[in-house]
Amino acid sequence: MPEALLSVRNLQAWYDESQALFGVDLDVREGEVVTLVGRNGVGKTTTLKSIMGMIPSVKGSVTLHGSEILGMPSHKIARLGIGVVPEERGIFSGLTVRENLMLPPVIADGGWSTERIYKLFPILDERKNSIGTKLSGGEQQMLAVARILRSGARLVLMDEPTEGLAPVIVNAIRDLVLDMKRDGITVLLVEQNLRFATKVSDRHYLMVHGKIVETLSNEEVVHREGELLAHLGV
Amino acid sequence: MLESLGGQIFNGLVSGAFYAMLSLGLAIIFGLLRIVNFAHGTMYMLGAFVAYIGAQSLGLNFWVALVASPIVVAIVGIVLERTLLSRLYKLDVLYNLLLTFGITLFIEDAMRLKFGMQGSPYVIPNQLEGVLNLGFMIYPTYRVFVIVASLVVCIATWLLIEKTSLGATLRAATENPGLVRAFGINVPALITGVFGFGCALAAFAGVLAAPVNNVAPLMGDDIIIPTFAVVVIGGMGSILGSIVTGFLVGVVVALGAFFYPPISGTLIYILMAFVLLVKPTGLFGTLEGSR
Numbered sequence: 001m002p003e004a005l006l007s008v009r010n011l012q013a014w015y016d017e018s019q020a021l022f023g024v025d026l027d028v029r030e031g032e033v034v035t036l037v038g039r040n041g042v043g044k045t046t047t048l049k050s051i052m053g054m055i056p057s058v059k060g061s062v063t064l065h066g067s068e069i070l071g072m073p074s075h076k077i078a079r080l081g082i083g084v085v086p087e088e089r090g091i092f093s094g095l096t097v098r099e100n101l102m103l104p105p106v107i108a109d110g111g112w113s114t115e116r117i118y119k120l121f122p123i124l125d126e127r128k129n130s131i132g133t134k135l136s137g138g139e140q141q142m143l144a145v146a147r148i149l150r151s152g153a154r155l156v157l158m159d160e161p162t163e164g165l166a167p168v169i170v171n172a173i174r175d176l177v178l179d180m181k182r183d184g185i186t187v188l189l190v191e192q193n194l195r196f197a198t199k200v201s202d203r204h205y206l207m208v209h210g211k212i213v214e215t216l217s218n219e220e221v222v223h224r225e226g227e228l229l230a231h232l233g234v
Numbered sequence: 235m236l237e238s239l240g241g242q243i244f245n246g247l248v249s250g251a252f253y254a255m256l257s258l259g260l261a262i263i264f265g266l267l268r269i270v271n272f273a274h275g276t277m278y279m280l281g282a283f284v285a286y287i288g289a290q291s292l293g294l295n296f297w298v299a300l301v302a303s304p305i306v307v308a309i310v311g312i313v314l315e316r317t318l319l320s321r322l323y324k325l326d327v328l329y330n331l332l333l334t335f336g337i338t339l340f341i342e343d344a345m346r347l348k349f350g351m352q353g354s355p356y357v358i359p360n361q362l363e364g365v366l367n368l369g370f371m372i373y374p375t376y377r378v379f380v381i382v383a384s385l386v387v388c389i390a391t392w393l394l395i396e397k398t399s400l401g402a403t404l405r406a407a408t409e410n411p412g413l414v415r416a417f418g419i420n421v422p423a424l425i426t427g428v429f430g431f432g433c434a435l436a437a438f439a440g441v442l443a444a445p446v447n448n449v450a451p452l453m454g455d456d457i458i459i460p461t462f463a464v465v466v467i468g469g470m471g472s473i474l475g476s477i478v479t480g481f482l483v484g485v486v487v488a489l490g491a492f493f494y495p496p497i498s499g500t501l502i503y504i505l506m507a508f509v510l511l512v513k514p515t516g517l518f519g520t521l522e523g524s525r
Contacts, residue, residue: 079418084413
């Protein structure tokens with residue numbers, strides 16, 4: 001088995017006095033798409049934010065290519081080739097579509113060119129001078145992913161990219177994630193939509209109360225969908 | 235009558251030029267750091283003093299001071315931000331307000347000890363002496379220069395923030411600094427730079443003010459309170475609001491003084507109260523900007 005690109009060991013995190021993560025362990029290998037599933041409030045977003053250095057009170061270990069990154073400032077972590085597509089898209093209301101797209105600096109070679117992005121999402125070109133938040137939810141999600149692909153990130157942390165989107169847009173996001181996978185981009189995905197997750201992911205981690213309790217294959221998720229949906233409270 | 239009214243409007247534009255430059259710096263700092271920088275008037279005073287000391291000790295002329303003084307004061311601001319302000323970012327913003335108030339008292343008293351309360355004159359450069367015939371009235375050349383220089387600096391700053399990628403980064407960091415940092419942008423360095431730039435704007439205004447007023451340790455106190463009122467009227471953190479309101483308030487106050495002199499000192503605060511009642515976020519402000 002190849003060495004993990006991202007390795008998380010005994011990750012614990014706190015918001016003030018309140019502990020949110022109780023020892024998360026997970027591995028993501030190069031080129032994989034791995035999903036974190038679990039009901040709201042179990043610590044999925046906190047796990048992504050902790051990896052990204054966005055939570056000040058953390059303990060444990062997070063390594064990228066074997067080097068420890070826990071405790072590093074988040075801008076330095078990003079420069080190591082990690083991109084983030086945040087919950088609720090994180091489109092800036094004070095910036096145009098083009099400014100939103102060009103905001104993340106290029107952190108590595110091999111990022112998607114604006115031509116490629118505009119070819120795939122012509123709406124981002126057509127509405128490049130509109131305010132970013134004036135786009136529809138689906139278009140904003142495309143923009144949120146596109147700006148990270150432009151930066152050249154090789155590991156992308158995606159937080160609920162299908163949340164609140166129409167099925168046709170969910171399919172477009174699925175195609176986009178599969179495109180990223182073909183490009184060799186590694187993805188750690190937080191997702192509640194199990195059908196979407198099984199179509200794009202290689203493996204799934206089930207999270208309960210701030211810990212990983214089970215690793216599931218696609219077949220296991222499909223086989224146990226009813227049980228898992230009940231578990232997720234969806 | 236018409237010529238005196240025109241002269242009064244121009245006097246208002248000169249006051250407005252100082253309000254605009256100072257409130258612009260305050261707005262930029264408030265936008266990114268969420269700090270009401272009480273020491274801004276002190277940076278204005280230091281700007282004037284650097285020009286004055288430079289002229290007295292090194293023979294630096296006005297034009298060199300106009301460039302050198304903002305750089306020196308920006309460095310002072312950067313040192314203050316790195317060594318003091320940055321330590322309080324995790325606490326309530328009121329702590330930084332108190333800190334900047336303390337910095338003001340400390341620097342002002344140090345300057346009073348060294349230079350006394352009496353103001354020192356700073357001469358107008360030769361090229362800007364005399365008067366200019368504007369066609370409809372005669373007005374001192376230096377004061378016309380103050381209006382033009384302020385407009386150029388304000389518009390350049392507005393263009394920098396609204397039309398460049400650096401400005402877009404700044405606006406994004408104002409909205410969600412954590413996410414901007416997660417994109418790989420060094421937001422703490424950006425904050426330091428912005429604080430320094432805001433202080434440089436205040437110092438530039440201070441150098442321009444040096445030939446108009448005497449250079450005195452308390453000169454910042456006289457202007458900072460009306461400038462805070464300008465920021466509130468324009469809308470907390472609004473760049474365009476600061477510029478337009480700065481000039482507007484300068485003219486309104488000057489006209490108030492022309493038609494009914496007893497009201498001139500309080501007009502700006504009456505205006506502020508009125509705007510707060512009608513539009514609490516200020517003329518150009520948004521709810522997000524003032525949160």
